[in-house]
Amino acid sequence: MNTASVAESITETIHRSPDPCVIVIFGAAGDLTKRLLMPALYNLARNQLLPKAFAIVGVAHTPMSQADFRSKLTQEIHEFATVPVDDQIWQSLEQRLYYLSGEFQHDNTYSQLQHLLTQVDQECGTQGNYLFYLATAANFFQDIIGQLGAAGLMQETADHWRRTIIEKPFGHDLDSARALNKTISTVLMESQIYRIDHYLGKETVQNILVFRFGNGLFEPIWNRDHIDHVQITVAETVGVESRGGFYEGTGAVRDMVQNHLFQLLAMVAMEPPLSFDADAVRDEKSKLLKSIQPFTAETVFTHAVRGQYGEGTVNEKLLPAYRSEPRVATDSSTETYAALKLTIDNWRWADVPFYLRTGKRLPRRLTEIAIQFKQVPSLLFRQTSIDRLTPNFLTIRIQPNEGIHLQFGAKVPGPTVKMSAVEMDFCYKDYFGSTPSTGYETLLYDCMIGDATLFQRSDNVELGWSVVQPILDVWETAVPQEFPNYAAGSWGPKAADALLARDGRYWRTEP
Numbered sequence: 001m002n003t004a005s006v007a008e009s010i011t012e013t014i015h016r017s018p019d020p021c022v023i024v025i026f027g028a029a030g031d032l033t034k035r036l037l038m039p040a041l042y043n044l045a046r047n048q049l050l051p052k053a054f055a056i057v058g059v060a061h062t063p064m065s066q067a068d069f070r071s072k073l074t075q076e077i078h079e080f081a082t083v084p085v086d087d088q089i090w091q092s093l094e095q096r097l098y099y100l101s102g103e104f105q106h107d108n109t110y111s112q113l114q115h116l117l118t119q120v121d122q123e124c125g126t127q128g129n130y131l132f133y134l135a136t137a138a139n140f141f142q143d144i145i146g147q148l149g150a151a152g153l154m155q156e157t158a159d160h161w162r163r164t165i166i167e168k169p170f171g172h173d174l175d176s177a178r179a180l181n182k183t184i185s186t187v188l189m190e191s192q193i194y195r196i197d198h199y200l201g202k203e204t205v206q207n208i209l210v211f212r213f214g215n216g217l218f219e220p221i222w223n224r225d226h227i228d229h230v231q232i233t234v235a236e237t238v239g240v241e242s243r244g245g246f247y248e249g250t251g252a253v254r255d256m257v258q259n260h261l262f263q264l265l266a267m268v269a270m271e272p273p274l275s276f277d278a279d280a281v282r283d284e285k286s287k288l289l290k291s292i293q294p295f296t297a298e299t300v301f302t303h304a305v306r307g308q309y310g311e312g313t314v315n316e317k318l319l320p321a322y323r324s325e326p327r328v329a330t331d332s333s334t335e336t337y338a339a340l341k342l343t344i345d346n347w348r349w350a351d352v353p354f355y356l357r358t359g360k361r362l363p364r365r366l367t368e369i370a371i372q373f374k375q376v377p378s379l380l381f382r383q384t385s386i387d388r389l390t391p392n393f394l395t396i397r398i399q400p401n402e403g404i405h406l407q408f409g410a411k412v413p414g415p416t417v418k419m420s421a422v423e424m425d426f427c428y429k430d431y432f433g434s435t436p437s438t439g440y441e442t443l444l445y446d447c448m449i450g451d452a453t454l455f456q457r458s459d460n461v462e463l464g465w466s467v468v469q470p471i472l473d474v475w476e477t478a479v480p481q482e483f484p485n486y487a488a489g490s491w492g493p494k495a496a497d498a499l500l501a502r503d504g505r506y507w508r509t510e511p
C-alpha cells in the first residue's frame with residue numbers, strides 16, 4: 001500500500017456519517033454561498049459525506065421563488081464548483097434546495113421558517129436537526145440569533161440538535177466581541193456555537209498538529225533551546241478592490257492578524273493538547289494566546305508596523321493606490337499591511353521572537369511559517385573559507401504549493417571547505433495528488449458531526465482581540481503621516497524590515 005492509500009484508508013475508517021439534518025443558510029443569495037458553501041456542499045455530496053436525509057434551506061431578503069433559487073444555484077455551481085459537475089449528483093442536491101425570502105429582522109421571517117422547516121422534515125426525513133449558517137454581514141448576527149431563539153428554533157432536545165456557524169468578523173474589537181459572546185450566550189450554549197476561521201479549514205493548517213505531535217523528530221527541538229525565531233507571513237497580491245466599504249473600517253489587523261495569523265501562531269506554538277478533543281485543543285490555544293506579552297502604548301511604536309499601499313506594479317500591471325480604490329477615503333488611515341514582533345512568556349518560548357506580517361498587494365501570494373533554528377558555534381569553521389553559516393530553516397508552506405521545506409548547509413564538492421544552502425522539500429501534491437476543494441468541506445462536515453475542534457471558542461476569540469486591542473487603540477489616535485508607505489508590488493514598508501534588522505535578522509522571503 002503506498003503512502004496515499006494508507007492515508008486514505010485511515011481517513012475512511014474515521015469518517016462518521018452525519019445525522020440527518022437541514023442546513024439553513026442566512027445570506028443564501030450572497031457571494032459566500034455561491035463561491036464557497038455550495039461548491040463545498042457539492043464536494044461533500046460527491047464524496048458521500050452528506051447524510052442521506054438532508055436538505056438546504058436558503059434565507060435571504062432577495063425576492064425569489066424556490067424554482068428560481070434552484071436554477072440560480074444550478075447556474076452558479078457550474079461556474080464555481082472546484083471539479084466538473086456530475087449532473088446526477090447535483091440534481092439529487094438540487095431537489096433538496098428550499099428558499100425563503102424575508103428580512104432578517106422581521107418576526108414573520110422566523111415563523112415562516114419554522115413552518116418551512118416542519119415541511120422539510122416531513123419531506124426529507126431530516127428529524128428536526130438544524131444547522132444555521134450565518135453567511136450575512138456581521139451586523140445581522142445578533143438579530144438572527146435572537147430571533148431564532150425567540151422562535152424556539154435553537155431549543156435542543158434529546159432527539160434533535162441545533163447548531164450555528166458564525167462567519168467572521170466576530171466583533172470589531174474586544175468590547176464588541178465580548179458583547180456579542182454575551183448576547184448569543186443568552187440563546188445558545190457554547191456547544192451549539194461554531195465560530196468559523198476559514199484558515200482552520202486548510203489541510204496544511206490542520207497538518208501542523210500532525211506534523212508536530214505525530215512525529216518523534218521535531219517536538220524535542222521545538223523550543224527556545226533550539227529555535228532562534230519564528231516568522232509567519234500571509235502575503236496577498238490582491239488589493240481591496242470592491243471591498244473598500246468593508247475594509248475602510250477594518251484594516252489588516254482586524255481582517256487578518258487577530259484571527260488567521262493568530263490561528264497559525266497558536267498551532268505552531270501551543271503545548272501538546274491532552275487529546276484531539278475540541279476543548280483540549282482549544283484550552284491549549286487559549287493558554288498560548290494568554291502567554292503573549294501584552295502590548296503597551298510604547299511597544300506599539302517599537303514592535304508593531306503598519307503600512308498602506310500606494311500605486312505600483314504587480315505582475316507587470318500598474319495598480320492604483322489604496323486611497324484610489326472605490327469607496328476608500330482619499331486621506332484614509334486604514335492599514336493594508338501589518339507586521340508585529342511578539343514575545344511569548346512561557347518556558348518553551350522565552351526569548352524567542354515571533355515575527356508576524358500580512359499585507360495586500362505584495363509581490364506574491366504566499367502563506368508560510370518559517371522556523372529558524374539556532375546556529376552551531378562556528379569555531380570549527382574558523383580556519384576555513386566559510387565566514388557565515390547557513391541558517392537552518394524549516395518552512396511550513398500553507399499556500400500555494402503546499403508542503404514542508406527544510407534548508408540546511410552542505411559541503412560544496414571540491415578540495416576546499418565551502419558550504420552552500422541545500423533543500424529538502426515535501427510537496428503535498430506529489431504524495432497525495434491535488435484534490436481541489438474550497439476549504440469549507442471539513443468545517444461543514446465537522447459541524448454536522450458535532451466536532452468543534454476546528455472552530456473558535458469564545459475565550460479564544462476574546463484573547464485574540466485582547467492582544468491586538470492596544471495596537472488598534474494607538475493606531476486610531478496616532479494618525480499615520482507617512483501613508484502610503486509601500487508601493488503595490490513591493491514587500492511592504494521599510495519599517496517592517498527595520499523591525500527584524502534591529503534584532504540582526506531579516507525576513508526570509510525577499511523580492
Ligand code: BG6
Pocket residue numbers: 168236255367
Ligand atoms: C479573509 C479576509 O478572511 O481572508 C480577506 O477578509 C483575505 O481580506 C482572505 O483576502 C484571505 O484568505 P485566503 O484563504 O485567500 O488566504
